[in-house]
Amino acid sequence: MNFPSRTLDRKVLRFRLITVLTAIIVMTVAVMSVSVIAIFDRAIAPELENRTRLIGNNVRTDIQRIIQVGIPLESIGGIENFLDQAVAPFPEIQRVTVLSKSGEVIAETFREDIARSAEKGIVASIIAVKATRFSLPIIVGNSLQGEVVVEGSAYFVETRLRDVVLDVGVLSLVVVLLGVEVALMHAASAVWKPYGRLLRLLQEQRAGRFGLVARPTGLGRLSGAIARLNEQTLDLVGRLRAAAENLRPDPSGITRGRPIRLRLSDIYDVRLVMLLYIFGAEITASFLPVYGARAARPDWLSPEAAAVLPIGLFLVGVAVLSPFAGGIVRRFGAKRVFVVTSLATVIALCAMGLARGIFSIAVARGIIALLYALATIACQQYALEADAEAQEYEGASGGSASAAYFAMLFGGVFGGSVVGGVVSSLFSYQIAIFLGAVIVLTSAGLAVVLMEGRAGLAMHADTQKSRLLWPSLGRLVRCLILILAVAAPLSATTAVVVWYLTPMLLSASGHSASEIARVVMLYYLLHVLIGPASRVISRVNGGAIAAIVLGSLMAGAALVRFDISAGILGYSLAIAVIGIGHALIRTPLLTLVVELSGAAVGPVNVLRGAERLGGLLGLGGAAIWLGHGAAGISLLWLGGLSAAGGIVFLGVSVIISEEN
Amino acid sequence: MQLFWRIWLGAAGVIVAVAILLVTLVTLQFSREYSRLLGERLLVIGTNAAAHFVSAADLGLPLSSVRNAAVFLDIPRQTDPLISSVRIVDADWNTIAAVGDGVDPGLAVADIDLTAAENRQGWYRTAETDFISGIPIFGPDGGLAGSLMVSYPSTIGRERVLAMLSELALTSAIFVAVAVFATGLLLRIWIAGQIADFSSVEDDIAQFERRVWTLSDQAGAAREQADAPALSVMLAEARHAYLDLSARLPHDDDLREDKLEP
Numbered sequence: 001m002n003f004p005s006r007t008l009d010r011k012v013l014r015f016r017l018i019t020v021l022t023a024i025i026v027m028t029v030a031v032m033s034v035s036v037i038a039i040f041d042r043a044i045a046p047e048l049e050n051r052t053r054l055i056g057n058n059v060r061t062d063i064q065r066i067i068q069v070g071i072p073l074e075s076i077g078g079i080e081n082f083l084d085q086a087v088a089p090f091p092e093i094q095r096v097t098v099l100s101k102s103g104e105v106i107a108e109t110f111r112e113d114i115a116r117s118a119e120k121g122i123v124a125s126i127i128a129v130k131a132t133r134f135s136l137p138i139i140v141g142n143s144l145q146g147e148v149v150v151e152g153s154a155y156f157v158e159t160r161l162r163d164v165v166l167d168v169g170v171l172s173l174v175v176v177l178l179g180v181e182v183a184l185m186h187a188a189s190a191v192w193k194p195y196g197r198l199l200r201l202l203q204e205q206r207a208g209r210f211g212l213v214a215r216p217t218g219l220g221r222l223s224g225a226i227a228r229l230n231e232q233t234l235d236l237v238g239r240l241r242a243a244a245e246n247l248r249p250d251p252s253g254i255t256r257g258r259p260i261r262l263r264l265s266d267i268y269d270v271r272l273v274m275l276l277y278i279f280g281a282e283i284t285a286s287f288l289p290v291y292g293a294r295a296a297r298p299d300w301l302s303p304e305a306a307a308v309l310p311i312g313l314f315l316v317g318v319a320v321l322s323p324f325a326g327g328i329v330r331r332f333g334a335k336r337v338f339v340v341t342s343l344a345t346v347i348a349l350c351a352m353g354l355a356r357g358i359f360s361i362a363v364a365r366g367i368i369a370l371l372y373a374l375a376t377i378a379c380q381q382y383a384l385e386a387d388a389e390a391q392e393y394e395g396a397s398g399g400s401a402s403a404a405y406f407a408m409l410f411g412g413v414f415g416g417s418v419v420g421g422v423v424s425s426l427f428s429y430q431i432a433i434f435l436g437a438v439i440v441l442t443s444a445g446l447a448v449v450l451m452e453g454r455a456g457l458a459m460h461a462d463t464q465k466s467r468l469l470w471p472s473l474g475r476l477v478r479c480l481i482l483i484l485a486v487a488a489p490l491s492a493t494t495a496v497v498v499w500y501l502t503p504m505l506l507s508a509s510g511h512s513a514s515e516i517a518r519v520v521m522l523y524y525l526l527h528v529l530i531g532p533a534s535r536v537i538s539r540v541n542g543g544a545i546a547a548i549v550l551g552s553l554m555a556g557a558a559l560v561r562f563d564i565s566a567g568i569l570g571y572s573l574a575i576a577v578i579g580i581g582h583a584l585i586r587t588p589l590l591t592l593v594v595e596l597s598g599a600a601v602g603p604v605n606v607l608r609g610a611e612r613l614g615g616l617l618g619l620g621g622a623a624i625w626l627g628h629g630a631a632g633i634s635l636l637w638l639g640g641l642s643a644a645g646g647i648v649f650l651g652v653s654v655i656i657s658e659e660n
Numbered sequence: 661m662q663l664f665w666r667i668w669l670g671a672a673g674v675i676v677a678v679a680i681l682l683v684t685l686v687t688l689q690f691s692r693e694y695s696r697l698l699g700e701r702l703l704v705i706g707t708n709a710a711a712h713f714v715s716a717a718d719l720g721l722p723l724s725s726v727r728n729a730a731v732f733l734d735i736p737r738q739t740d741p742l743i744s745s746v747r748i749v750d751a752d753w754n755t756i757a758a759v760g761d762g763v764d765p766g767l768a769v770a771d772i773d774l775t776a777a778e779n780r781q782g783w784y785r786t787a788e789t790d791f792i793s794g795i796p797i798f799g800p801d802g803g804l805a806g807s808l809m810v811s812y813p814s815t816i817g818r819e820r821v822l823a824m825l826s827e828l829a830l831t832s833a834i835f836v837a838v839a840v841f842a843t844g845l846l847l848r849i850w851i852a853g854q855i856a857d858f859s860s861v862e863d864d865i866a867q868f869e870r871r872v873w874t875l876s877d878q879a880g881a882a883r884e885q886a887d888a889p890a891l892s893v894m895l896a897e898a899r900h901a902y903l904d905l906s907a908r909l910p911h912d913d914d915l916r917e918d919k920l921e922p
Binding site for chain 2: 012013016017019020021023024025027028029031032035036039040042043044046047048050051054055057058089090161163164167168171172175176178179180182183186187190191195198199201202205206207208210219220221222224225228229232235236239240243254422426
């Protein structure tokens with residue numbers, strides 16, 4: 001088949017668009033943060049001054065009263081205690097000093113913690129924020145007795161704004177992610193899809209077949225060209241119909257009756273749809289256990305177990321439906337399944353937001369899991385079909401369907417965890433969940449408009465059954481080791497560390513939902529960033545095995561070294577290393593399982609089942625250990641299992657490949 | 661170029677969205693932080709003013725028994741003249757004594773849910789037109805004997821927030837303009853290849869259209885580039901196929917009644 005010499009390269013455009021946007025946004029946010037702190041500081045200064053003056057005034061009034069009684073300033077006892085109590089309600093006051101007439105220090109309270117945090121005030125020192133400082137004279141009768149000096153922290157505003165700046169930082173990454181997808185969807189509907197339709201019509205008409213028409217849309221001259229080809233078909237079909245009786249013999253190639261509307265499917269129809277769906281459905285990603293632990297529960301259920309319940313039911317739901325989802329999607333068609341499940345997800349999310357008891361929350365989450373499995377597999381199916389169709393007609397694909405699937409999956413959870421964390425910390429958990437419902441509803445609306453063509457339709461029985469060839473024993477053993485020793489610990493680690501322990505432990509040590517979200521999102525962000533690299537590595541000979549072993553060892557080491565009493569930075573580092581390790585494992589894992597099992601459907605389903613089972617077992621253990629105040633033990637176990645799994649897999653791969 | 665404008669527009673949308681996000685979050689944070697700072701200050705002012713009433717309540721005396729209540733209530737207004745009213749209320753929010761004019765506390769706090777900590781240590785809320793902070797006063801049995809409430813006009817806080825918002829919005833607008841311009845420049849250079857690809861597709865179509873208008877033959881060109889034909893050649897081939905079939909069909913005009921049956 002012939003294709004025009006110039007195709008429209010999507011991958012390069014996507015890569016460059018992402019690079020330019022990310023660079024610009026990062027710079028803009030950095031520069032704007034500095035100006036934000038300066039503006040915020042100016043705006044809040046009058047109130048800070050009022051507070052500083054008030055505290056100085058209070059201290060001075062009390063000292064004056066004591067001096068009036070006849071006690072000299074130098075002889076007043078316990079001033080330090082009194083000063084400590086006076087500054088207690090004002091976290092921004094760094095130092096209060098009482099000086100005698102001669103300038104000698106009588107008493108002083110100095111807050112080391114504030115002074116220490118002040119050392120980190122990088123931005124404030126750049127823009128030279130001045131500390132508020134007040135000096136109030138102590139006057140009794142007509143004579144000056146001394147002086148009270150109150151000093152605020154110059155970096156108070158910056159410490160207060162650090163959260164905001166970090167929130168804006170991660171939220172802008174989400175905006176970039178969404179923005180790029182919207183821009184690409186737009187490009188697809190304005191350029192790539194019309195171009196594809198034009199090529200398809202040309203292909204038909206050059207072969208003398210005139211039976212298809214297409215929507216005459218597209219940028220520039222594309223719409224005109226499609227309209228011209230439509231006219232040619234309509235003219236011939238119309239004239240054939242009018243002259244049908246008088247014409248012998250029939251000119252072949254012209255459709256009798258009405259011309260058929262050409263609808264092409266494209267990966268870009270489903271990318272944004274899937275991203276938004278996962279975004280909305282996973283809006284609870286960073287706070288689900290905390291939300292569960294706070295819900296009303298019966299006395300016999302411990303808070304740790306209550307926190308595990310929604311996550312556990314989610315895993316059960318996904319595990320139960322995954323083996324059947326593919327069949328259901330093929331039976332009813334990807335578009336129909338997606339639209340129905342996403343609408344049902346909206347209802348389930350609303351129910352979860354309104355629920356008060358732990359059981360209704362867990363059941364709602366379980367139902368969302370069933371719908372989630374169906375919806376994501378519908379998207380995956382659509383992407384696979386659209387990719388096949390694009391290859392068939394254009395010779396150029398929009399990028400591999402599985403790459404798109406992984407990018408949208410982790411991009412969606414990343415966005416959901418960030419936005420859920422920030423919104424729940426600003427407003428409430430309920431509002432975050434309702435926002436998730438709105439986002440899912442948007443994805444359903446987009447799916448109705450965007451998903452079109454063959455990929456969204458039900459498939460005939462004969463195209464459904466893939467070949468089921470049993471692989472050799474060696475391959476089967478490696479496949480099983482891979483699933484049990486690598487996939488199960490991976491899934492357990494995700495469920496235990498990322499979904500459960502991190503939110504629970506950070507929340508217990510007083511961190512806000514948005515701080516937790518920033519730690520949790522790191523895991524998914526690294527999947528988005530490292531995922532493409534691990535795809536490249538796994539294509540190299542032996543690269544897949546190397547990536548899996550390296551990833552398992554990294555995750556294992558991070559888990560063994562995980563210090564659950566660490567601060568937010570310690571958690572971030574551990575989650576980041578685990579994220580890199582898992583990102584290295586995931587793509588090669590799926591590729592290898594498919595490869596080793598000879599592309600049979602069974603082992604992939606076993607993989608999914610074993611993963612969920614591993615997750616469930618890990619969660620159960622973690623909840624019990626956390627209940628006994630020994631969360632660290634579950635991490636040690638997980639770390640040991642991850643590292644050992646990697647080593648066992650390496651050994652088995654070496655032995656079996658040598659035997660072969 | 662149309663493709664470039666569209667992509668630039670999309671990129672500009674992303675930058676504007678980030679800026680709006682930043683301005684919104686910072687404003688929300690400012691509003692929260694300002695309320696907190698003001699509320700804490702009013703609590704300290706109120707606690708100082710409530711000292712005499714606390715002494716009375718400790719002895720089990722009703723708060724209304726404190727003489728010269730108005731004088732004590734006037735002390736906070738000397739600390740900050742913007743304080744609109746200070747009042748002392750009993751456990752049922754009925755005013756015992758008041759200085760200045762603010763909203764009726766019974767109305768203002770009717771729908772406030774206080775947490776246990778707030779019930780003990782004091783609270784602050786924005787209610788209708790006033791920002792109110794309340795200091796609970798307890799009797800000897802530990803039960804609530806009444807509260808001292810300090811009101812501050814909420815317009816002052818709102819003005820501060822709006823002033824900050826406008827300054828922030830203006831600064832952000834300038835940054836956004838610069839960033840959008842820079843993105844345009846970068847994109848113009850970086851996706852020049854993709855724009856050229858699309859332009860060449862357009863040129864191909866234009867070339868074909870021109871040939872149709874000028875009735876020049878394209879079949880020769882088509883055969884020369886059979887391996888990887890340009891779009892214009894493919895269009896020409898499709899047109900040839902159309903003309904071939906068209907020639908074998910009667911024209912619309914031929915099918916009219918009057919022509920078929922003279």
